[in-house]
Amino acid sequence: MAQDAIVLGAGIVGVSVALHLRQRGWQVTLVDRQAPGEAASFGNAGLIEASSVVPYAFPRDWGTVLKFAMNRSTAFRYDLRSLPAYAPWLARFWWESAPKRLAAAAHDLLPLIRRSVAEHEALAARAGHADLVRPTGWLEAYRSREQFEREASAARRISTEYQLGMKVLDGSALHGLEASLEGAYAGAIHWTDPRSVIDPGALTKGYAALFEREGGRFLIGDAATLEPSGSGWRVMTASGPVEAQSAVVALGIWSGDVVRKFGYRVPLMAKRGYHMHYESNGRAALARPVVDIENGYVVAPMRRGLRLTTGVELACRNRPPNPRQLERAERIARPAFGLGARIDESPWLGLRPCTPDMRPVIGPADRHPGLWFAFGHAHHGLTLGPVTGRLVSELMNGEAGFTDTAPYRPGRF
Structure with missing residues (x-):
């Protein structure tokens, strides 16, 4: 049962890596403990964020920090018992969020962001699902006129600097575009x-x-069993x-759990984030x-109804779900968006994998030949899945990657 490559993880990133490797003639087995697209790749806001060139950073103004510290925000909440586990990560995240370092992170992510739409549309067309990807853009909506005018000025500068498509809509123009x-x-x-x-x-x-139609294989398996085997790798x-x-x-x-047993401390x-669908x-x-x-929060039109997705919750994986953040967002969103009855039996909970320097981990392991990393995409997993698949497959196939991967190298930590 020897294969050229085992890809562990059937979310959008793993599926994209497997598909691009198969396209290059590799024999590939995709392995996960559940069916493809069932974890974070299922529950996001459905944005291919070609305009989000600046990563989500730790706030640097003390007003926002104080607001978040009070733990009553719909955008951010924390589980008090989890804070000790997050403290070192948060300290590094705060340091990396300084203006110059944040600008460097944006520069490093730009080659991936710029190709994100083209890579998705190519795969969606091949898969026969172009109808799922719509050229609507998205709206950054402001309740405060003062903040809207301030941010509109900043958006014009960003759109010029990064050559992004953007329109500023006053209340009347917004109603003309989205009457609801x-x-x-x-x-x-x-x-x-x-x-x-x-x-x-x-x-x-x-x-x-599409991966399976083109000769790839998907199996249910346990990634925790990954181990070296001869000159390669084995998984059960x-x-x-x-x-x-x-x-x-x-x-x-x-x-992180899988690579830690090989000595890699990422x-x-x-x-964490939640979503609920509404009529x-x-x-x-x-x-x-x-x-x-x-x-x-985000409200997005989906096949199932209107999907409300929350902001950030800092809580360890073993902590139980807490509906408070979703309930707060729902109360605010209901009159603005005309949310009707809840459709889902219970809120969905997902986990965004985040590094403190806001860059994904992409590339070969330093000390283990044949071991490759492709994770840590934070809020941009859906956005960057296909473009990551292309980049990883190019490197594994001995090709020159379309961009320098040094900013994403696993050994930077």
């Missing part, structure tokens, strides 16, 4: 380059189905052991995702 938002917001910034995905889980499953699956020359760890937040922590109350249909900036 009448009176809720003073204005919005319409970022026009991004794409919206109306079913992220289905899109990931579609890419996985429900169909027995699978061996290959190379192994790619693309397990999202669980990647500071990977989870930013519409009969107002005009929402056409594109909307981010309520002051309150830190």
